[in-house]
Amino acid sequence: MSDRLPGFSTLAVHAGAQPDPTTGARATPIYQTTSFVFNDADHAASLFGLQAFGNIYTRIGNPTNAVLEERVAALEGGTAALAVASGHAAQVVVLQQLLQPGDEFIAARKLYGGSINQFTHAFKSFGWNVVWADPDDIASFERAVTPRTKAIFIESIANPAGSITDIEAISTVARKAGVPLIVDNTLASPYLIRPIDHGADIVVHSLTKFLGGHGNSIGGIIVDAGTFDWSTGGKYPMLSEPRPEYHGIRLQETFGNFAFAIACRVLGLRDLGPALSPFNAFMILTGIETLPLRMQKHCDNAKAVAEFLAGHPAVAAVNYAGLASDPYHRLARKYAPKGAGAVFTFSLKGGYDAGVSLVSKLQLFSHLANVGDTRSLVIHPASTTHSQLDDAAKVKSGAGPDVVRLSIGIEDKEDLIADLEQALSA
Structure with a gap:
């Protein structure tokens, strides 16, 4: 194509995908494999050391999933994305990069009931504490901010009521507090709302819903907007401090505006393990085309x-x-x-x-x-x-x-x- 930026419908069909280089297959193949062969010992070492991009093991990444990730990132206007096993898994992986035991995050009261349950009960096991705010009262988010606050979480269109959240207003609160705004965009999809355009730093989806669209596959995704400086104030050591498991790499310093997506993959998905199956990725990709x-x-x-x-x-x-x-x-x-x-x-x-x-x-x-x-x-x-x-x-x-x-x-x-x-x- 020319330098023209593709439209939304074109991206929904083509983003991230090319004909298979070996077979010429036009549809993205299902790479139904656990592992990938290395070229040699040096290639393997560079992959494990985050010195090169490539495939190691499907729990960490897979070519079918990679097309899905690139496509959703393009539709949302983000820098990178990570596909995981479910929307709930996406929330766990995101907050694992941001919160230490005893930390807090602020969440809008109007949320999917499963998220309310996850935030209120399951996250207590990690020492993560939720503080509730009213999305109809922006000042309630400001009042909820404390030195322990590490993130704000909202839904663009709230489940179940279908109410619209004022993303820009809450983004202003997040900026003032120096914390990222996480927006669950499941009910809107990027066709209706692109939260990054309104100040979101991280977008999550249950791919199970409108993106997949056919009620046949469960999945989740995390989109990195590339807008947040993770080194500010030392609040986010997972991204700003040397990682001992990767020979002292600082993810923010090394990967810049897609560091958060990398952290979710190599620190979250790698160790927690909620991988999306390539078959489900294929099904969801097919759904996104329409x-x-x-x-x-x-x-x-x-x-x-x-x-x-x-x-x-x-x-x-x-x-x-x-x-x-x-x-x-x-x-x-x-x-x-x-x-x-x-x-x-x-x-x-x-x-x-x-x-x-x-x-x-x-x-x-x-x-x-x-x-x-x-x-x-x-x-x-x-x-x-x-x-x-x-x-x-x-x-x-x-x-x-x-x-x-x-x-x-x-x-x-x-x-x-x-x-x-x-x-x-x-």
Whole structure:
């Protein structure tokens, strides 16, 4: 191509990929191997010493996974990426590079229920402490900052409520505190929002959701924006101090604006081991090729369904930022002008029992714990994904007892509306 910067749809199909040099295969092959042969002893030593890039062992890196990493980094506008086994694995690997026992990170209250559980309970075993802030009150992030704060974590579009987070405002807080802003961009995908453009330093995804898009493969990814100076103030010794396992290399000094992605690979993935299988990487790559087409259809359908629900007598409220009446509509127009996403919630006048009943009566919607599928999905968060929270915490996270979450697929919108109509009438 010329010097023209490729567009999003072109990157979704081509970024990171070339015809296979041996066979000429146009689709990226599945390199289903554990290990890779070294050229000689010196080549092996240079790979293990981080003096050369190349393949050693699929737990650390794989050519199929490398195409996926380069593609998502290109779509997000980052310098490098690392694919791992799941979105939860991505969060563990990211925070392992940033936190020492006793350190803190600030997280928005409106998060996926599994992340709330991971942050509140599992991370205690590592001595990592979460401090909660309200994404609707930017000052609450400022109040939460202490000398122990090492990161801020938010979702671009919050799960399950579909509310839009003011990334730029929270980025300003992070900059003032001298800590990186981590944004989970799973529900938006880079088609709708690119958090790095708004001040994010690290982006994570559950590849399982909209990027893969077909509900057939689990994966996660970490994208390094290349924007944070890890040597400032000695806060991040994993990146700024000599690494004894690599003969004293300082990752920030050696790898510059993709040092964080390298740290996640050679200090996190290498030792914790949550590797993504090459087969899953292949499946997710195939899904990403149609991401722009799918996401626009998802969003168009979601808006139509939300408008229908907003006028239904059995519905108490609809929380969808694509509606002009929604309190997050202004932020949606700023951050996601192509659409406010495909995951949102609505409240039923019949409360908890009505929510449980509705999901059992839907026929086209699948009742399961996932989002971002081509198929439309439904769940009652208070009895499932957020059931580990007390009632007050459920409400704060957008998963109150009367709330139903929808993930709108790419079917015909008229069929989705008809299914909801029959279930609500019943």
